[in-house]
Amino acid sequence: MAHLNMVQAINQALGDEMARDDRVLLLGEDVGRDGGVFRVTEGLQERFGVERVLDTPLSESAIMGAAIGMAAYGLRPVPEIQFMGFTYSAFEQLFAHAARLRSRSRGRYSCPLVVRTPYGGGIKAPELHEESTEAIYCQIPGLKVVVPSGPYSAKGLLLAALRDPDPVLFLEPTRLYRLLREEVPEGDYVLELGRARVARSGAAVTVIAWGSMLERVLKSVENYDAEVVDLLTLNPFDAETVLASVKKTGRAVIVHEAAKTCGFGAEIAATLAEEAMLYLRAPILRVTAPDVPVPLAKLIDQYLPASERIQAALDEVLQY
């Protein structure tokens, strides 16, 4: 067992899988010689060569498009898009092709690729480097959306994603890259995609969060009898675990750093309304960013859900 941060855990997962499976290769901007702008792929080009860790031109649509062609050919490419804000350039490829290739070729071709991209705010980076638009990608049938919340889940989920027969968007919470260290087994282990975990047990309220918000939620609920569900996979999300918890506590608060309107919290709230309405003792609350573009560093703390706002929501639902 090693005490690793998330950068190290992801690097280990990539290296282990590349050693195990020669179909796995990495491509993206600065992923080779430079080891990625966050050093997540550090040392992998030296270890596996330039054919398996490709430094590409600055070309997000072609990175994604080329990965689709590679996957259809029988490889398991791992394209890195340097920041989530740059996935928009690759959106058509992801939406119109990666997610639909199996369906539109009626199974003749499939698209087993893992798009890795850092997401989320709070790292004092320039414009479009701190996006959290995961919900957009959850509206794409055929694409899985996975969000680890720490080093342990990052390695286990990435290994699962790399072995998944279909495309996976793997969102790495940038703010947590080096913030947390956890015990991470050196060997192989996978965390099944589509399974949430109960990160903390409690009886009075269920808080549902994922990725970058989980660490903040856990700190915020220290003085509450709160159960925290860490979704880990957004699409498909583990409704069973969420429903079981909310049916037990009767209260639900959803926390995400994306804007409120049509954020993924809306999907969870709708599911709770459809399937657990009669168990609820209080309104479902969402603690989210406001419906404005992600600001630069000076206002990011006013934008992201702060502990006080999370606690205010808990206090409110606990009044019922």
Added chain:
Amino acid sequence: MPEELLATFEVRRLGVLNERGEVDQALMPELTDAEIWRMYELMLLSRSFDERAVALQREGRLGTYPPIHGQEAAQVGSAFALAGGDWVFPSFREMGAHLTLGYPIPQLLQYWTGDERAQKVPPHLNIFPFCVAVGSQIPHAVGAALAARYRRDQVAVVTYFGDGATSKGDFHEAMNMAGVYTLPMLFICQNNQWAISVPLKGQTASATLAQKAIAYGFQGVQVDGNDVFAVYSATRQALDKARSGAGPTFIECLTYRIADHTTADDAGRYRSEQEVELWRDRDPILRLERFLAARAGWNLEKGKEAKARANGIIDAAVREMESIAPPAATELFDDTQATLNPRQAEQRKRH
């Protein structure tokens, strides 16, 4: 610092067979009489397929369909040069290439009825599904070429697109990447001079499309796209080059879209009948028939027989296509993913 001349370039157009049916012997590719006759049959088959598809659409038996009329030489000539293992990433107006590569004809028609099952390409053909989002298939070909090289497979990767696609970002990104990695690729552009209502000069200020390749560090050539021998020859040379590791080639086939953009379009709104007539006279099939008359004993009677055979093949294919049972509602869910997620499984059960 003095000014220095850093680059000059030239762009060539290849033509082998002129409108009178005469070939330039020095440029004529090596082809047996049987092969040439086969190309002729495939061009007739393409024409017949196209005429029938348009007619079926008018009768409500097919959905919206994009005609290939006039582009038979560009499609048959290029596809005829490919080898079995080569990969093809088409757009949606290359049915002549599909027919040349042996795509089952009933299945080809079935797609245009709106039946996605027809995109299940037979296992012996490395053809990607039709791509309707213009130009977005071009980067896929880059990936396949990278994969082929990684696997040390001696295959070439071909992508087809039209003049409109050359304005898209994906065209630029893919061409750029193919140049950077010296990939075994052919970019085959059917420049039919119209992207729905926008003529070529509204698409680019470049004098030719072929010259765009120069900016990406590889060769671009324009060929007379209504000259099946020129198209074949350029494709053949580019394939040899790709397989030898010398990198990609851009081939601009200068041709013309005789028909509407699709059966839902009315080209009379934006272009003159005189222009269309000019290009009807340059028909690729007529030109080949003139050549065959001089060299291989073609005459009106033999031409009629060949056309009747092509029509017969298409008749049988239409009958077979129309006997295919429609998809069941649950097929909506088939192949969405390797395994349906719990919500999808529930939706399927209730559907």
